[in-house]
Amino acid sequence: MVKVVVVLSFLLFCWADSTHLVFQPSFIIATGPRITTFLLGNIKDVSLNVRKVFPSNVTGSIDPPSCAANETLWIVTKELVGTNALRVNLQLNKSLHLCGDNETDCCPKPMCVLESLQVSACVANAVQASLLIQAKIHAHLISAFPTTDNQTVIPNQVYEPLGSCPCDLTARTCDIRCCCDKDCSPEELMLFQSHCHPGPFGGQLPLVPDYHCSAQRDNSPDWFPFLCVISPPENNPYLGLFYNGDKIIPKPRPSFQIPVLSEPVFNTYRQGNPIFTLDDQLFTIPQMAIGHCVDNAPVAFLENFSHKCVNLLNSCPTAFPFRTLASDLRVRVNNGQGGDVTVIVRDELIGDLSQFLSNAVVNPDESLVCDNVTLALDYTFYWKRNHITKVILIRSVGTVIFKGSVDLTTRYSAVFLTRDYVGESNSGNPGYQVGKPVIAGIKRTQNTAFSVQRTSINLWKPVRDGLCFTAEKQPVLFAMNSTSGCHLHVSLQNLTQCDLLRATVGSLQTNMITATYVANKGNPNSEKEADWVKISYMNSSNSLEVGDGSCGGIPSHIHISIWSLVTETTEGTAQSNIQAIQVRSTLSTWTLDCGGGDLSPCADPTETQMFHVTSSVTFIEIPIHHGPPKTRFQINFTEYDCNKNDVCWPHLAFPLTKYYTGEPHSQALAKGLILLFFFIAASLLGTPWRQIRQAWNSSSRAVIRDY
Structure with a gap:
């Protein structure tokens, strides 16, 4: 489809005579379902009519303009764009796909529309201006056959979300730090070869593990095919890292032999x-x-x-x-x-x-x-x-x-x-990813059912001068311990109003954490109460003493303690969930320091000193197993310790051990026992057993001859 858009300059609007009407342009060849033109001049009380016209078989000329309209497939609308200008839009009221079985609103042949239109601008049933349009519109040709070698094959983005080189963002141009970009010359690669984008974004996919069947080499032992692990390459811990949304299935596209549509559907x-x-x-x-x-x-x-x-x-x-x-x-x-x-x-x-x-x-x-x-x-x-x-x-x-x-x-x-x-974007699927924001929420009170509005828990982020009134917030990132703070100017006059000072500092600290719940996993459901953990708030004890130049009970520090637990492992990637969270406010006493010979803060009520307001977060990982302590023999006997030896005998039967997580342990054990049965049967029915029977029979016949 091609949409004809006419852009007129300011001089053209000024040139139009306010007493006459004129279409600009006055003739259009349209190849798409939308047509736009302008009507300039005295547009008061103007009506627009559209009709089909036919050239004369004798002279080839077209009938003169008329205010009498006939029924067409086009809808005419107008829009005022100036004092003496109208934007006239024509829209084809017809589907442009080829007809199938028992279809009516469609195109019976590839040349769908071939007709001449005449748009007349009338005032009091008198034609003031006319526009001639030649419409040549083809149907949308979509191939119904499988893709061939000369067609563009779109990979399934569930498995190849960004292609083999995700950092290749610019076509026919070398992207800086993208070492897998085929557009980069060897000279350009030498400039940033030591600073390539790491990980999957730079095209560095994880290596195939040694226990995978596809990792078999020439020097692999004979029993390797029996004990290796078969896992499809799509089972990747990075699956979905760059993909967000529904599954995208490749659709048939027009081949290069079919005319490309100029305007996408x-x-x-x-x-x-x-x-x-x-x-x-x-x-x-x-x-x-x-x-x-x-x-x-x-x-x-x-x-x-x-x-x-x-x-x-x-x-x-x-x-x-x-x-x-x-x-x-x-x-x-x-x-x-x-x-x-x-x-x-x-x-x-x-x-x-x-x-x-x-x-x-x-x-x-x-x-x-x-x-x-x-x-x-x-x-x-x-x-x-x-x-x-x-x-x-x-x-x-x-x-x-x-x-x-x-x-x-x-x-x-x-x-x-x-x-x-x-x-909001999630922070993991399902467990939290390290470095992603901790998801918090506030329970909605207007709903009877459980519902949480997402928010975040924050720490101080000092900028510029480091003062609390100009500081910003930064979200708490999972598994990232942090401590930050800001400065607050306090004078002797402020320390005489301790209640106001406590309320001010408390308000600053309260604004950092307004949530009441925190999500226990990285992709929580806002309406599922099991996905949320309630935040426990605690205050440390401190006397509210008030003295000359001092105030007690100031909530100068808040500490967030978050307990996390590894609940499962997916393809070697640990999935961590938050089990509990506690926010503790530490109360302290602020006193002016007048030592060192500087007595001005204690003498001048307006002289200020800086006091610190801080916040911190600590992540505590809960151990998975709580077994009895190891004996001295277990500690010293390291011959079969896989972490301290190159040869690990317990991994000989890898699918039967706890280290194999590709399938449930019960299924792996059952398959291993079946395999063991086949080994025993092959041994009993094979050559060694036949030799043993022959030797037994020979010895038996020898004993009989002796008798």
Whole structure:
């Protein structure tokens, strides 16, 4: 399909005579189901009619324009775009796929539509302007045969989520640090060969273990085929690491011999699919990609993100994304059902730019003043089922004042909401992954059934000056012990109001952890109570003494203790769950230090000293087995210890031991006993047993002859 879009400049609008009507252009050859043109001039009381026209068999000319319309397959709509301009849209009301058995709304042959149309602009049944359209539209040809060698074969993304080289993100270009990129020359690889992307993202899949049947070598023992492990390559601990969503099955695609459709047929949105605008362009928002900020990065459906970009400004910005217009941001987004939704733009004025500027030097006489600088673009997508219902953009703008240069930090985010629920990403499947955020939640009170709204438990993240009022939050990461804090300026006057000081510090610490539950696994169900563990809050004892220049009972430190347990192992990867969590507040006494000859803090009520407000987290792993302590003989007898010897005799029958986790132990034991039975039967019925019987018979005959 080809959609004809005519873009008129401002001069063309000014040139149009306000007393006449004219179509621009006046003749169109259409090859797609959508046609767009403009009607310029005095558009008051204008009606539009469309009809099919036929050339004369004698002269070849077409009948003159008429205000009498006839029935066609086209729907005409109009949209006011200016004082003297209309956008005229024609939409084909017919399916473009080839007819099958007992189908009516379809194309009987590949040349689906071949006709001439005439659009007339009428005022009081008098033709003022006309447009001639020649429509030549082919049917959508989808191959019903299996894919051949000359067709593009799409791999199953469940098993090959990003292909053999996941970090190869740019076609026909060498990606930095991507050592498996075939576009990189040997000279380019030498520049970053020692800094390749590690792990599966860099194409480094785990090696085949020695006990796998595919690892057999020429020097492998004869019994290796009987004791090796058969496991399909799809059983990989990294399965799903780059894949998020439903199973994607390759569909038949047009071969290279069939004309390629110029405009793709749009399907409904699925998780991870890119979002498109109404004119079939990718909907983009500035984002971070491989350490760099990209101004036009596509947005994926149901994929939340939040990025910060730091840029050096030497002058006032004039282009996107630092200078934006509301008209440019009101993009018409394809909603996934054939319609569109327009982005709603709401402006927010930022007065305090301390979170956005750094290294700024302000001089009232020589400073540069930049108005209406875009500081943040926060998108909220409302969705239902597999389509978008509404898009709201909060654009934060402010006035940037600096001298020379300044580091400007801009923020960009996208959140998908449905029924007031934020689509959060999981931290494991099913157990927690190391380094992923610990998932917390607050129980919803308006529901009678158990339901949790996701949130996070946080620690202090000091920035810039390290003060508590400018510090940020950082989530607690699983299995990552951490300690952080900030500074609070306290004066003698503050220490005379201990209740207010305790309340202030307590409020700062309480804002770090507002959750009441924590998820015991990495992919919890928000409505299943068994997936959540209640947080235990405790306070240490401390006297509330009040003296000259001192206050007691200050909750200056909170400590989070999290107990985790390895519940199972999947392909050698441990699955850890959270069993319990405790948040303890440590109360302390704050006293001004007037030693060292500096008596000003104790003499001047406004002189301040810095006190520390801290937070920490400790992960405690619960041992799996609690057996009796080993004896001295067990400790010293290491001949059969697999961890201290190259030869491990207990692993000779590997499938029968506890180390084999490819299938339940009962099944492995049963198969091993059956295999042992076959060995014994082969020994009894084979050559050794026949030789023993021959020797026995020979000795028996010799004894009989003696008698």
